[in-house]
Amino acid sequence: MITSVLVANRGEIACRVFRTCRELGIRTFAVHSDADENALHARMADAAVRLPGATPAETYLRGDLIVKAAVAAGADAVHPGYGFLSENADFARAVLDAGLVWIGPPPEAIEAMASKTRAKELMGLSPLGEVAESDLPVLVKAAAGGGGRGMRIVRRLEELSAALEGARAEATSAFGDGEVFVEPYVERGRHVEVQVLADAHGTVWALGTRDCSLQRRHQKVIEEAPAPGLSDRLAEELRALAVRAARAVRYVGAGTVEFLVADDTAHFLEMNTRLQVEHPVTEAVFGIDLVALQLSIAEGHPLDPEPPHARGHAVEARLYAEDPARDWAPQTGTLHRLAVPDGVRLDTGYGDGDEIGVHYDPMLAKLIAHAPTRAGALRQLAGALERATIHGPTTNRDLLVRSLRHEEFTTPRMDTAFYDRHLTTLTAPTPDPHAPLAAALAEATRSTSRFGGWRNVPSQPQTRRYARGDEEHEVHYRHTRTGLEADGVRVVRAAADLVVLEVDGVQRRFEVARYGDQIHVNTTALTQLPRFPDPTAQLAPGSLLAPMPGTVVRVAEGLAVGAPVKAGDPLLWLEAMKMEHKITAPVTGTLNALGVVTGQQVTVGQLLAVVEAT
Incomplete structure (x- = not known):
């Protein structure tokens, strides 16, 4: 029986595994880099072990140090999470050789499927050899790992050499393996996958389908279960192929078989020999805990002969600290506040006040909604995201809300090129014109409470300046005997954290939070600027x-x-x-x-x- 587990990972997935372990009465151990010493997963575990490393990113790739940490902590078992060493057969062997329980598939199964090239051969497929003009467009992919890292689309032969070089460099950095290969690129395909779960007694479950077509930089953004719009024939074929892949390598544990679907035809992509980021949508639909089942299988328990029945529809959105309008540039800084309405599941590796650094993936959290129908799940998740409190760096929140409500997605007619077609419109700014005024009135109230603001002699309006992205806004207001006044807007109430304005007869509430010169007004983030611009702050053109x-x-x-x-x-x-x-x-x-x-x-x-x- 497993009584203690070390998670060889960080962030959201480590916290996710710890949550189930805690519910089952299992002790937990974390590992952390120096950069993660105060991270949520290190705080959440019963005990944590520091891992020295040349760089923070390399730390979680040191399997030898992780095994030593597990032995030193007295753990019974090791859970790899996803990413890092989760699909490394040598690491799995090292865990087993140390006398620990490996919460994952046998090393031989990992080895058979870890390389996408070998996995394709196992399924009777092979990557492209020499690329000719007639093969274009093609996709350069890393043979190891996943998450879109080490992946490049090539549409012109002269771009191939640079794409191979860039993919090798990125794959080496992410997985310690620079092997890449080339395969045909399907322009308008859907990314559909099947969750499998297998025990050591010959039972294999195919837990429905998931659609993960909405992707940026080949990384998933929105996932759902079941995959909508598939014919019964194709859905059954996908499940059968997934079971066939699992049985071909004598698979044990949780895994995912991925396909590209086009014209009602399935094209095998790869098998991920680990838990997937999007596993919560399958959990919601089937009413199961996949981590708990992983632990049970690792203890040698059999699965039931048949999986439970699916119920309803679930959708997951990945909240990233990034700016989609600026080529998905990652953002760093302090996550001051993250809170979501009741009714949706929140999986995160961050707590209020945590720092978002540069060393790891920019995903802040996952929000999951489950409802009887797809339309209900989409509506619930979009509404929860819209009302969520997210104070900190720029995120993709607005993009997620608009994507969930986009006609091409709700129909559904989406594919993996969805953001290539719609990113410009999905990221078009729709600023709240009254957010800067609300920020100014809140600050005026705060200042008045400290110093007093009303003057006996009428004076010029007070002025404050704010930046919202690349735009600057100047607002004006005045202290009077009856309170604050602003042109064209009636100030119903003004406090340091809440401003109520009446605009065209409609009263609107603005919740205001300030962190230094950063001000959040509802979902709008502003930066307060000095009253008088610095004339020396000039940059050369270009x-x-x-x-x-x-x-x-x-x-x-x-x-x-x-x-x-x-x-x-x-x-x-x-x-x-x-x-x-x-x-x-x-x-x-x-x-x-x-x-x-x-x-x-x-x-x-x-x-x-x-x-x-x-």
């Missing part, structure tokens, strides 16, 4: 600033000061939160300055290069 903190992983070959560049030419690549971000020339002209070198750490707003237009 200056390229770092959109995020990160590391310069490479500079374009042959790039030097004085070189001519064309608009859109890649100049350098930054790595942040385990993903590469390309910095391109904004205009055609001459490179007048290059302020960074490969391997250099940069901060937000740091000058990278200057391109003078010609």
Whole structure:
């Protein structure tokens, strides 16, 4: 019987496993990098072990240190979570060799499916060899790992070499394995997968289907179960293929078989020999706890002959600290507050006040809704996201809400190119015009309570300035004998944390929270600006600033000061939160300055290069 578990992972999935362990009365142990010493998963466990590492990201790839930590802590078993070493057969063997229980499939099954190239061969498929013009477009993929890392779409042959180089570099950084391969790219396919669960006694469950077609950078954003709109024939075929894949490698534990579906035809992609990020939608529909079942299987218990019946529909949205309107640039800083309405499930690896750093994936949380119908689940999740309190860096919250309500998604007619078609409209700003005024009135109330604000002699209106993204807003108000006044708007109530305005006869509430110069008004984030702008804060035209903190992983070959560049030419690549971000020339002209070198750490707003237009 398992009495204690060490989770060889971090963040949301570690917290998720700990929650089930706690419900089952199992003691928990965490491991953490120096950067994660005060992370939620380290605080949540009964005990935590520090793992030394060359870099925070590499720490969780040190299987030898993790096994030592498990033995030193006195754990009975190790749960790998997802990502990092979760699909590493050598790590699984090391856990077993240390006399510990491995909460996962046999190393041989991991080995058979860990490489996407070997998995395809097992299913009677093979990747492309030499790529010709007629093969385009193609997809370059990492043979190991997942999550979209090490993946590139190639539409022109001259782009293939750079795509291979970039994919190898990203795959090596994320998984410690730079092997990549090339396969045909299906433009308008859907990503559909089947959750499997197998015991050591020959029973294999195929727990319905999931659709994960809404993706950015080949990483899933919204997932649901069951996959909508599949014919009965295709759904049955997918389940049968998933069971066949599991039986082919004598699979034990939880896993997922992924397919690309186009024209009512299934194309095998890979088998993930671990728990998936999107497993909660399957749990909701089938009324099960997959982590609890993983533990039971690891203890040798059999599954029931047949899985439970599915009920209703579930949808999950991944909340990322990123700016979709700026090429999905990851965001860092303090997560001051994260709270969601009742009725939805929240899985997160962050607590209020935690820092979002640059070393790991930018996912903050997952929100899951379950309802009798798909329409009900979509409506419930969109509403919960819309009303959620998220105070901190920029997130993809608005994109998620709009995606869940988009006609192409609700119909459903979506595919993996959904954001390629609709990102511009989904990220178009729809600012609340009264948010800056509400912020100013709240601050005026706060200031008045400290110093007094009313004047006996009429004076000029008070002025405050705010930034909302790239826009600046100036608002005016006045203290009077009867309270605060603002042109065109009746101030019903003004307090430091709540402002009520009457606009065109309708009273609207604005909840206000302030953290330094950052102000959140309902779902609008503002930055308070100084009253008088700094005239010296000027940058040379064509200056390229770092959109995020990160590391310069490479500079374009042959790039030097004085070189001519064309608009859109890649100049350098930054790595942040385990993903590469390309910095391109904004205009055609001459490179007048290059302020960074490969391997250099940069901060937000740091000058990278200057391109003078010609």
